[in-house]
Amino acid sequence: MHIDIISVQPRLLDSPFAHSIMKRAQDKGLLSVETHDLKEFGIGKHRQVDDYQFGGGAGMVMKCEPLAACIDSLKAKRTYDEVIFVTPDGKTYDQGLANQLSLGENLLIICGHYKGIDERIREHYITMEISIGDYVLSGGELAAAVIVDSIGRIIPGVINNETSALTDSFQDDLLSPPVYTRPSDFNGWKVPEVLLSGHTAKIEEWRHEQALERTRARRPDLLEE
Numbered sequence: 001m002h003i004d005i006i007s008v009q010p011r012l013l014d015s016p017f018a019h020s021i022m023k024r025a026q027d028k029g030l031l032s033v034e035t036h037d038l039k040e041f042g043i044g045k046h047r048q049v050d051d052y053q054f055g056g057g058a059g060m061v062m063k064c065e066p067l068a069a070c071i072d073s074l075k076a077k078r079t080y081d082e083v084i085f086v087t088p089d090g091k092t093y094d095q096g097l098a099n100q101l102s103l104g105e106n107l108l109i110i111c112g113h114y115k116g117i118d119e120r121i122r123e124h125y126i127t128m129e130i131s132i133g134d135y136v137l138s139g140g141e142l143a144a145a146v147i148v149d150s151i152g153r154i155i156p157g158v159i160n161n162e163t164s165a166l167t168d169s170f171q172d173d174l175l176s177p178p179v180y181t182r183p184s185d186f187n188g189w190k191v192p193e194v195l196l197s198g199h200t201a202k203i204e205e206w207r208h209e210q211a212l213e214r215t216r217a218r219r220p221d222l223l224e225e
């Protein structure tokens with residue numbers, strides 16, 4: 001999968017994909033992520049990318065021309081499954097959407113800044129608008145990083161033990177059960193006996209019960225769906 005990201009602060013995206021699982025995904029050739037500096041498409045000597053909003057009011061708006069030129073230049077190279085704008089008024093992101101997006105070939109993500117982007121770009125270029133939650137970030141870069149990370153880790157082959165990604169919280173609309181590692185007794189706090197029993201069927205049953213119990217207690221809304 002290839003993901004292009006358009007940003008006015010592309011350096012903010014240097015680190016999230018340079019380590020750990022995202023690095024491994026790229027090293028294995030399963031994922032490539034390229035950031036594009038919108039200022040390179042800015043207007044005039046000052047590479048202007050934003051302007052005052054019509055009708056007055058505080059906050060600058062990202063201009064049409066640089067965004068259109070940047071998106072057009074990328075669309076000339078690739079066909080995108082989705083052109084995504086990350087914005088607090090988008091559809092709330094969840095595991096189902098991550099799964100769906102991970103099936104694509106190419107994605108383009110546009111990060112907003114300031115007051116937002118000119119509505120005409122949203123109308124004519126954007127195919128999907130995503131919010132990562134009901135709070136406002138200072139720009140879309142961290143939202144884009146969240147989306148790329150959640151997609152990248154479920155691309156087949158990225159995580160060695162593939163069942164690991166499939167048993168994540170949310171993958172079957174349940175939260176994950178509690179997990180333990182050695183020592184089996186820490187400060188007198190003991191690991192549940194069943195996990196030490198070696199009885200696979202009983203362990204699976206216990207995990208499922210725990211997952212259900214945890215979901216009921218913490219996220220009953222998931223069970224109602």
Ligand code: ADE
Nearest residue numbers: 086087131132136137143
């Ligand atoms: N940009 C600013 N806040 C955001 C959010 N919550 N989700 C996606 N993009 C954003």
